[in-house]
Amino acid sequence: MRHEFFPLFYSFHFYLFGLLAIASALLFVTRKSPVAAAMWLVNVMFCLAAEYVLLGAQFIGAIQVLVYAGAIMVVFLFVVMLLNLGHAEAVTDLRGNAGRLAAGFVGLAMLAEVMVLAQSEFAAELTPKAALARQAAEAIDGPGGVIGPIAAPLFREHLLAFELTSMLLLTAIVGAVVIGKKREGGDAR
Amino acid sequence: MTQFLDGIGYAGWILPALLLLPLLGAVLVVAQGAMHKGDDASAMPAARQLALGIFLAEAVLSLGLWWALDPASPDWYGKVDLAWIPQWGVRFTIGIDGIAQMLILLTTLIMPLAVLGSWTSVREKTHSYYALLLILTTGMLGVFMALDLVLFYVMWEVMLVPMYLIIGVWGGQRRLYASLKFFLYTMVGSLLMLVAIVWLGLQAGRGGPPVFGYDAIMVMTKAAPVTGAMWVFLAFAIAFAVKVPMFPFHTWLPDAHVEAPTAGSVILAAIMLKMGTFGFVRFAVPLFPEVAMHPTVRMVMLVLAVTGIVYGALVALVQPDFKKLVAYSSVSHLGFVMLGIFAMTVESLQGALVVTISHGVSTGALFLLIGMIYERRHTRQLEDFGGIAKVMPIFATCLTIVALSSIGVPGTNGFVGEFLVLLGSFPTQPWFSFVAATSVIFAAAYLLWAVQRIIYNPLVKPENQALKGHDLNWREIGLLVPLLLAIVWMGVYPKPVLTRTEAAADRLVRGVEAARLSTLRKADGTGLNGEGR
């Protein structure tokens, strides 16, 4: 979808989902019960998926919804339900307001530094040369449609990385099973 | 006698022989121990007899030194010079002069007495005990003979380790704390010295392989003052001050003495404390006379020495434990030696040497006596005693004589030493000598009070009364008689000792005077040897 035609629509939705994401992230952090927190995190992920689509990365958006929101958050919820931690308000989860204040201050300090860095001449070196920018733009509009520009590098230059991730996933699965298994005879050492 | 000694080429082999004999002895003792496979009861008599035999042989061997050495000749007697580690320029050079001769004789004569002193008190692991004593002797003799700075440092450490083990294994209750403190104190000091030695060696090597020979370095420091001479002197001074022990560095001595076994504290007091003063007289002062005689350095040293004298005496006044009392009195006596050295006149230096030897004899005898009474009563607290003279008259007589010599009553060796130090230091340092003389009163006070609490006062405690019939046995009397004779002989006729050390003392004083005059002349010109204080 060409964003040049609907600039207003585009930027409005972009800010909408941005703010939604921030709000739900804040709520996610402050919820006491893990289930509520998980729900807000899922919401954040949906907003991000929308952002990806708005940024022209439709495939990533789809993947986001499928993998992140769908798989990982489900596993989280599953584990929460398995260990029935849902109503964990009893444990004062947060680390007392002193800790919270400190964490807040540290976070803001980091944010401020990043913003300052963004404006400083340091950021200038990172801005792309004009030619490179143009070349990236055509790629997206090229033949393979949305998936093409991703599939090419994924399976050509980064094939090895791709295979390694599969190996990684395999070990993760085996690991999870081994760790999660209940030892017969005697509690976990 | 000298013809006989020259006949057997005594000068050539005596010094290495004195060093090697104890080492061989140690090996023998350990081998014998192994044969007994560790059952201590039967092993003890064999071990101590063998050790005593070796120490007596060493003593007889060293007696020749008394006549062999001609005090007047300026060069080293019995000099042996072998290459040891050529790459680093370290040579095995040993030789002695009047001062070292006296201290070596003191060592070789005290050691058999120390072994006899702990004849029955050390009962377990005796083989390793006597082997350590033998190695300790080599270390001590090596320190007195070394004419190569690195050899001196090596012997300094060889002497330290056995003493640490003797205190640590056979000591009293708090022996671990005491031995660790003793070791760390001396080690920190000697590490500084090692740095100084290496610096000197490099300076002497002038770019090439370093030269550590004493004479070479003496020539170098005489020619032009070494850069950083002040720091090198301070490094040496601190290492020796810890060993003396001078005032602020003395806190290891009472603990080490209290916890050491009898032979350990006898050797510690009689010989090992003399390493510090010997170091000053042999290395620190002659090599850097202009720094040693620099007004502020000399003032600091004298102030510490005199504080040590008065402080040691005052604190000894209030000690409940007899061994600690004698330890603090040693701090006071050795303060006299330092006063004698830094007053830098012939009389005060000779006085300092006489105090070193007389302190060795008197305090050695005191510790032996404490050991004897400790074996019988198993306590060192003064108030546990009282009226011992009634039940142990021989012990009481010996203790009185030795206490009087330690106080410095005329007619005993203590008086000769202290009188010469005070007399000699008065012309150059009147006020220091005056303050030091007050310790004469405190010395009488604390020792007489202690002696009174032990042998006089009513005999009321049953444990003391049970000592009846347990007076000193023949071994202990035989052990004390040579010390008592030495006390009276050096008090009445100290001439032989004085003439033997006079030449060496004279050379030292003239060397320091010459250096001081040259620096004064230079001072008028370009300011004190470039350091600019």
Next chain:
Amino acid sequence: MLAESLALSAVLFTIGVIGVLTRRNAIILFMCVELMLNAVNLSFVALSKLYGATGQVFVVMVMTVAAAEAAVGLAIIIAIFRHRQSVDLEDINLLKG
């Protein structure tokens, strides 16, 4: 749009960090880590418009890693829970130095 998305990514990342620092529940900790990863993905996607699709390849990689990490992490939490009956991070200090 680039500046705004990078800013959004930074804010989300900060919220994730604050969450990690404050929460004591292990699972919520993991979620915060997931949030931080999402923030990073967002900046990747935003920059891929300028530097080409490799950015998005990266995002895929990050997702696989996140998945693996979540799986193993949760397994560990389950093991700890079975032993300690709690997932409060303060109790779990066996690694005390």
Next chain:
Amino acid sequence: MQVEHAATGHPLADTVARFAWAIPVLPLLGFAVNGALALRAAGTPGPADPSAAGHHGDAGHGHDAGHHGAHDAHGAHADHEAHDHPARHPAAGLVSIIGPAVLALAFGLAVAVFSAMRGAGEGMHAPYILTLFDWLPTGKLDLAVAFQLDQLSMLMILIITGIGTLIHLFSVGYMQDDPGYPRYFAYLNLFVFFMLILVMGASYPLMFVGWEGVGLCSYLLIGFWFSEQANADAGKKAFIVNRIGDFGMLVAMFLMFANFGTLTYTGVAASLGDVAVGGALVTAICLFLFLGATGKSAQIPLFVWLPDAMAGPTPVSALIHAATMVTAGVYMIARSASLFSLAPAAQLTVALVGALTAVFAATIGLKQWDIKKVLAYSTVSQLGYMFVGVGVGAYTAGVFHLMTHAFFKALLFLGSGSVIYAMHQAYHATHNHADAQDMRNMGGLKQYMPVTFGLMWIATLAIAGIPPFSGFFSKDEILASVFARTQHSTLAEASWLGVPGSVVLYAVYALGLIAALMTAIYMTRMMLYTFHGPNRTGEAERGHLKEAPWIMTGPLVVLGLLSAFGGFLNLPALVNVGWNEGLHHWLEPVVGEGTLRVTHGEAAHLSHATEYALIGTAIAIAVAGIAYAFARLKPEALTPAAEAPAEQGIAKTLLDKWYVDELYGKVAVRPTLGLSRVVLWKGMDVGLIDGVLVNGSALLARTLGWIGSQLQSGRVGTYAWVLVLGLISVLSAFTFR
């Protein structure tokens, strides 16, 4: 021991004086033999394994020790003199021969040398130096053990060996039953040896050897019955106070060596040629020498040890604390006459302190009940007189009083010894534990001990200064010489802390008279309470009171003769009966030059009128004192010590010695002990050096280690924080680049 003669040309060189070194060596031999006998008999070496002693003393053994211990405690209680159980020491017979014989031989040799010296006549102007061997040959010092025989040392040798022999004989009887008999004689002989070294030494350090040697022997003899805490304390106190005096001597010697380069008498005298009168150096040397003298001769600041020294056996008090040791200070000042004459300020100090001591000790003597304490304070007072004598430069007068005092004070002490011996025999017979030395238990002894009574009266009259007894002549000469020097002498012109010399001398004369008055009073008081009035010892004991055996009263008689006719040795010029001023001529070569320098070259002379006036006042004072005592004191009113009422007011303060001991304790002893225990030992040593530096550095290492370990706390949260903080610091590095 090679014996070369310093001055071979000296007239004494070939006479018997060559063997003068045997005089001190004989008592040394006596000490060696007696000491060996004492040790051999008492000490039997113990078993080979000493540690067996501690724990398993068997019953019988324990019992015996217990019995012996208990018995011993009973046997030697505080002022108990002779032992009551007759087990005489096995070697007693042999020892009682060796001890006195050795001393008698020495006295004989001394008389021979004396006659040789008189024979030498004019040749005797220079002293005869007898060098034995090199002692301290170092650098400039080069000191030899050498004896100096001249008139002064000859006089002292005669006094020491003469009176010493008498006292040794007395002790044979007195100490016969004591188990430590050979040890006693060993110490006594050693004492005489050191005293002879003191007077015969040719240099200050050699004199110092004798000086401290006699201090040592007085320590051993005062604490002879050491199983009694009081005696041992008294001995220790005597030695330490003497040691303070010796410190003064040492410093004086260092000053001399530093400035004159030599320490022999002849050397010092020679190097005094160009020294100005009243110089700071000479005054300092003399003041330090005087500090030494006050320590040894018990003058004002350091006299506290002498009264406590009465804890020793009575013959010891007679020999050491009356006749010989305490006079060492006077001898030393007389010996350094040329030095002192150059320092008028120091001389005035000596005279003033002497006079003050004389009065102060006399006041305390008035109220003492223990007979030996009375005599002790009288000794301190008479020593004050001697110091007045030598202080004003009348060295002959001082030495003359020293000699006469030795006679009558020895007699007084030995007399009191025989009284105490008799009292003790009586108390022993009836197992009574009363104090044998307390005058309140005595009274009316004249009918039981007539000989001692008569001789004690001779001594009392002598000390009071009644002519023709010796005390009158010597005391009068001192007072006369003080009066003569009030005008026209270096002392009169000098000033003492602003006060003109003559005023000081008049004050000294006045104090002298007061002291003489009080001496007469307390001596008569002692005689009244002991010999006159009713007997208070008790009916049962009265039967046992009898005269002491002849071995003890013999020496008393000899001393009685000496103190009666001793005065004729130095009759004043007034009575020109041929050999008057004998002692003055005899000592002239030694002290003459010093005496003349004080009186500007010509001998001090008083007009006959003033001399008669002075003698008159002296006699009047003495008679007044005795009359006052007879009038006021009523011996019959006294009650035995047990029931005697406690003293109050001024009497109590006098009895308690003006609380000087307590003052010294509070001002000097307790603060030093407190300082050294709290501040130095606990504070500095254990606290600062050990606590802060040594253990402190160990603590520092441990705390750093602990802080490090806190980082690995195992809590995941902490790690997260560390990560984020790291991130921020990296970012800030960039932002603030």
